[in-house]
Amino acid sequence: MARKIFLASPGGGAGATTCAVGIGLSLASAGERVLIVDGDWRYPAALTIAGCAGLQVYTLEEARKGACRVKQVIVAHPRSPNLFILPCAGCAERKYPATAVKEVESAFDYVLCDRAAREACEEAAAVCMPYSPNIKGADICLGELRDDRFSEAGIIINKVNGGLIYDGKIMPPKDIAALLHAPLWGVIPEDLDMPLGSMRADSVKAFKMTAALIAGGGKIYSPARHYMGAGGFIKRRMRSKI
Numbered sequence: 001m002a003r004k005i006f007l008a009s010p011g012g013g014a015g016a017t018t019c020a021v022g023i024g025l026s027l028a029s030a031g032e033r034v035l036i037v038d039g040d041w042r043y044p045a046a047l048t049i050a051g052c053a054g055l056q057v058y059t060l061e062e063a064r065k066g067a068c069r070v071k072q073v074i075v076a077h078p079r080s081p082n083l084f085i086l087p088c089a090g091c092a093e094r095k096y097p098a099t100a101v102k103e104v105e106s107a108f109d110y111v112l113c114d115r116a117a118r119e120a121c122e123e124a125a126a127v128c129m130p131y132s133p134n135i136k137g138a139d140i141c142l143g144e145l146r147d148d149r150f151s152e153a154g155i156i157i158n159k160v161n162g163g164l165i166y167d168g169k170i171m172p173p174k175d176i177a178a179l180l181h182a183p184l185w186g187v188i189p190e191d192l193d194m195p196l197g198s199m200r201a202d203s204v205k206a207f208k209m210t211a212a213l214i215a216g217g218g219k220i221y222s223p224a225r226h227y228m229g230a231g232g233f234i235k236r237r238m239r240s241k242i
Helices: 016-029 045-049 060-064 096-107 132-147 162-166 173-180 201-215 229-241
Strands: 003-008 034-038 083-087 110-114 123-128 154-160 184-189
Touching: 003 016, 003 132, 016 034, 016 045, 016 083, 016 110, 016 154, 016 184, 016 201, 034 045, 034 096, 045 083, 060 096, 083 096, 096 110, 123 132, 132 173, 154 173, 173 184, 184 201
Parallel strands: 003 110, 003 123, 034 083, 034 110, 123 154, 154 184
Antiparallel strands: none
């Protein structure tokens, strides 16, 4: 039986879809069969982020209407044989993705539901950025998850700049998790390459550490370590001038 995890976010831009893809790729590289349910109703963003744009043949709306089966909607990643994506874009019935997940979950070890199919999931986490408005939004988001049977909902802190932590301008991820009374599932560094369709080596490492933690072992990535010492001082000064 698959572990079905719902990824929520307090608003657009927090990076829930990017986290779903990054964690999914990491789990898949470790030998787990992973399905990402992309809850973007307007555009299949997960396909683009994962490098699978243009590979979709059928839509979930067609499956809902009986024109195809749910498994025909699923897109297999061309370079990661254990990763699959189910886009929800265009589906008129918002509750149907949960039905679709129940139909195909037996074929997977993990199902990562990006803001969709919450009813089908047993675990949940909120994805947020380390800034005050987003932290407040995450607090509300976690409250909603806890009210909806996810009493142990976790938190993933995304787009963390280690230099800002070192300078005391943002809270360390562990302090944010403590403030929100939520277990810290992972820390992902700020990466300006992600919008360009690639990831830095540190981001790949952070996603692998997060995936390992979700799977039952591993440590939390530390984004501040690169900003220590003389080299770190130069990095912080350069970033402050940009």
